[in-house]
Amino acid sequence: MPNNRRSQVITQGAQRTPNRAMLRAMGYQDEDFNKPIVGVANGYSTITPCNMGLNVLAQQADNALRAAGAMPQMFGTITVSDGISMGTPGMKYSLVSREVIADSIETACQAESMDGVIAIGGCDKNMPGAMIGIARMNIPAVFVYGGTIKPGKLKGQDLTIVSAFEAVGQFSEGKIDEAELKAVECNACPGAGSCGGMYTANSMSSAIEAMGLSLPYSSTMAAEDEEKAESTARSAEVLVKAIEAQILPRDILTKAAFENAIAVMMAVGGSTNAVLHLMAIAHAAEVDLKIEDFERIRKKVPVICDLKPSGKYVATDLHQVGGIPQVMKILLVNGLLDGSCKTITGQSIEEVLADVPAEPQAGQTVIRPITDPLYAEGHLAILKGNLAEEGAVAKISGVKVPKMTGPARVFNSEEDCMAAILDHSVQAGDIVIVRYEGPKGGPGMREMLSPTSAIIGRGLGDSVGLITDGRFSGGTYGMVVGHVAPEAAVGGNIALVRDGDSVTIDAHERVLQLNVDDEELARRRAEWTPPKNLPKRGVLRKYAQLVSSASKGAVTDPD
Numbered sequence: 001m002p003n004n005r006r007s008q009v010i011t012q013g014a015q016r017t018p019n020r021a022m023l024r025a026m027g028y029q030d031e032d033f034n035k036p037i038v039g040v041a042n043g044y045s046t047i048t049p050c051n052m053g054l055n056v057l058a059q060q061a062d063n064a065l066r067a068a069g070a071m072p073q074m075f076g077t078i079t080v081s082d083g084i085s086m087g088t089p090g091m092k093y094s095l096v097s098r099e100v101i102a103d104s105i106e107t108a109c110q111a112e113s114m115d116g117v118i119a120i121g122g123c124d125k126n127m128p129g130a131m132i133g134i135a136r137m138n139i140p141a142v143f144v145y146g147g148t149i150k151p152g153k154l155k156g157q158d159l160t161i162v163s164a165f166e167a168v169g170q171f172s173e174g175k176i177d178e179a180e181l182k183a184v185e186c187n188a189c190p191g192a193g194s195c196g197g198m199y200t201a202n203s204m205s206s207a208i209e210a211m212g213l214s215l216p217y218s219s220t221m222a223a224e225d226e227e228k229a230e231s232t233a234r235s236a237e238v239l240v241k242a243i244e245a246q247i248l249p250r251d252i253l254t255k256a257a258f259e260n261a262i263a264v265m266m267a268v269g270g271s272t273n274a275v276l277h278l279m280a281i282a283h284a285a286e287v288d289l290k291i292e293d294f295e296r297i298r299k300k301v302p303v304i305c306d307l308k309p310s311g312k313y314v315a316t317d318l319h320q321v322g323g324i325p326q327v328m329k330i331l332l333v334n335g336l337l338d339g340s341c342k343t344i345t346g347q348s349i350e351e352v353l354a355d356v357p358a359e360p361q362a363g364q365t366v367i368r369p370i371t372d373p374l375y376a377e378g379h380l381a382i383l384k385g386n387l388a389e390e391g392a393v394a395k396i397s398g399v400k401v402p403k404m405t406g407p408a409r410v411f412n413s414e415e416d417c418m419a420a421i422l423d424h425s426v427q428a429g430d431i432v433i434v435r436y437e438g439p440k441g442g443p444g445m446r447e448m449l450s451p452t453s454a455i456i457g458r459g460l461g462d463s464v465g466l467i468t469d470g471r472f473s474g475g476t477y478g479m480v481v482g483h484v485a486p487e488a489a490v491g492g493n494i495a496l497v498r499d500g501d502s503v504t505i506d507a508h509e510r511v512l513q514l515n516v517d518d519e520e521l522a523r524r525r526a527e528w529t530p531p532k533n534l535p536k537r538g539v540l541r542k543y544a545q546l547v548s549s550a551s552k553g554a555v556t557d558p559d
Contacts, residue, residue: 054122117137118141146228150222159188198315215345272474294382325352414451
């Protein structure tokens with residue numbers, strides 16, 4: 001009998017007759033009861049272009065699992081479109097959806113004693129959500145990314161969804177007219193797939209590939225290309241072999257594997273959200289990953305990929321010049337990657353990369369030689385100071401003014417901040433503070449893509465800083481600092497900032513400082529009262545009551 005738990009549950013003893021009877025209703029024959037039963041966690045929906053192509057991939061996985069001798073059981077899980085909910089109260093549910101996805105995959109697989117799972121996802125939270133569930137369960141698993149969107153085109157320029165957000169700021173500044181604003185809207189997103197730059201979806205798919213739980217090259221494939229369907233089928237075949245060999249996620253998700261993922265994030269210029277999500281996945285896998293590990297690795301690993309949002313190219317361009325395996329091989333040969341880490345194929349990272357060139361292709365500028373990087377150190381910096389005693393995250397690549405001190409402009413919601421930017425109340429030299437948008441305070445830790453894009457669109461990206469206890473989209477760039485912890489809602493010092501206070505952001509020294517003396521802060525703290533805006537019912541209330549600090553990954557099952 002195969003080494004699988006589900007077949008044992010449904011074949012042993014007369015008392016299992018009802019189990020088999022129900023499976024026979026779904027077409028099972030006698031010989032099928034000894035086959036491993038594999039979940040197909042299908043993130044398909046028509047909510048977002050990121051996920052609208054996933055059903056085809058799920059069916060491809062179903063067929064390949066059957067052909068490989070397994071019995072697939074397909075079930076659905078949710079998604080939230082960050083791009084569509086951005087700038088609205090609906091965005092409060094985005095990070096929450098990560099936990100719902102993790103919980104739903106764990107629930108289905110554990111309740112039905114599945115022998116393995118292939119998780120198929122697209123939009124930002126699909127990846128970490130699936131990985132959290134996979135790490136918790138520790139049954140053989142593989143992740144399939146639905147693929148990146150191809151770039152939109154307008155006047156010979158590549159467009160992404162961030163182009164549309166920035167166009168709003170350009171329009172408010174009078175830099176473009178309504179006709180051009182509409183043209184950007186109509187051309188930014190040409191079809192299926194997740195946001196095209198090295199934003200959060202592509203960052204997390206790249207991190208999962210680097211950790212070995214998805215197949216080589218799969219993280220940068222375009223959603224609409226045939227190779228994506230072929231890679232999905234191959235992923236299903238690899239999973240069946242992993243079930244036979246009992247290759248478990250926690251065999252793969254070691255501390256070294258997470259450090260490999262962080263190194264790749266630094267090299268490709270990945271999203272600030274990768275810090276939050278990798279810490280949450282590590283927590284689920286019981287790996288001791290700390291926010292300080294990102295800073296340690298940042299100092300060693302240069303940025304070698306010229307990718308949006310702060311660079312020139314999109315994920316499909318990276319794919320054409322070797323994808324994540326090419327980046328990993330460059331890091332490996334320079335001692336910046338652990339090649340002994342295991343992958344879902346059973347091979348080590350070093351074995352997987354054996355035939356990949358040690359140097360980037362000549363004649364292209366997407367991946368730079370490590371001797372000529374875009375930036376000598378990584379871009380995801382951890383800042384600390386009296387405004388972020390547990391830490392905050394800043395993306396410092398492409399920042400022309402690494403140190404900024406200015407008067408605080410304080411807003412208690414994203415909406416109030418956005419209104420001030422668009423009515424020109426925010427001016428060069430200001431340090432914008434957006435608070436009560438943290439995991440508990442939002443609740444839900446919204447992304448601030450609308451305000452940051454409007455600042456860029458107004459031409460203030462190098463002269464206005466923005467600090468928040470919320471998050472940033474992977475498409476954000478400029479002098480922005482997020483994930484401030486402790487957050488305002490639990491009494492972090494960000495709650496005590498007042499309009500006009502002097503605030504310093506120093507990317508080089510990694511300092512985030514409110515220039516107010518301790519005696520005055522103590523006086524303000526004595527006057528401060530926690531907000532009373534917690535929802536009375538539903539998922540947001542449960543989330544706010546359970547969620548940890550962003551400095552620990554904003555997990556809902558903290559130690």
